[in-house]
Amino acid sequence: xxxxxDLPFEVSLYEAVxxxxxxxxxxxxxxxxxxxxxxxxxxxxxxxxxxxxxRPADPVVQYNLACSLSLLGRREAALATLEQAxxxxxxxxxxxxxxxxxxxxxxDPRFEALRKRLLG
Numbered sequence: 001x002x003x004x005x006d007l008p009f010e011v012s013l014y015e016a017v018x019x020x021x022x023x024x025x026x027x028x029x030x031x032x033x034x035x036x037x038x039x040x041x042x043x044x045x046x047x048x049x050x051x052x053x054x055r056p057a058d059p060v061v062q063y064n065l066a067c068s069l070s071l072l073g074r075r076e077a078a079l080a081t082l083e084q085a086x087x088x089x090x091x092x093x094x095x096x097x098x099x100x101x102x103x104x105x106x107x108d109p110r111f112e113a114l115r116k117r118l119l120g
Contacts, residue, residue, distance in 0.1 A: 005034075005037065007034055007037055007038045010030070010031075010034040011031065011034045011035065011038070014027050014028075014030050014031035014034060015031060017031075018031055023054060025051065025054060025055060028047055028050060028051050028054070029051065029061075029064070031047050032044050032047035032048050032051065032064065032068070035047060036067075036068065036071070036101070041068060041071045041072050042072065044068050044071070045065075045068040045069065045071075045072060048061070048064050048065040048067075048068045049065065051064070051065070052065050057088055058088070059085045059086070059088035059089045059090035059091075060085075060090065062081055062082075062084050062085035062088055062090065063082065063085040063090050063096075065081050065085075066078045066079075066081035066082035066084075066085055066102070066105075067099065067101035067102060068101075069081055070101055070102050070103070070104045070105050071101050071104070073104055075104055075105050075108065078102070078104065078105050079105050079108060079110050079111065079114075082102075082105070082111070082114060083110075083114060086114055086117065086118065091118060093115065093118040093119065096114075096115065096118065097115065
């Protein structure tokens with residue numbers, strides 16, 4: 001898949017912003033996404049863990065952390081974090097069902113239970 005995004009530029013830009021303002025949540029979120037888009041999952045996880053410490057009650061931050069954990073094959077931690085995201089209010093079922101980042105956990109019965117819980 002060809003992307004019109006200039007990931008090296010984005011990474012450099014967001015790294016510079018985060019370097020000068022380590023608590024800039026928007027820049028951290030964009031940096032984590034850029035790392036993930038270029039396949040640098042370990043660095044994406046580091047950013048998501050940092051965001052999780054800055055915003056522990058944010059369901060989207062927890063969801064993104066679960067995705068990073070899943071991409072690295074850390075299924076137990078991914079499922080536990082996904083549970084936390086839902087408990088905090090994450091409700092985007094259609095995204096959860098098709099998000100390729102969660103492929104590693106999708107076959108787990110706990111994922112299906114979570115999906116059913118979101119269905120109501």
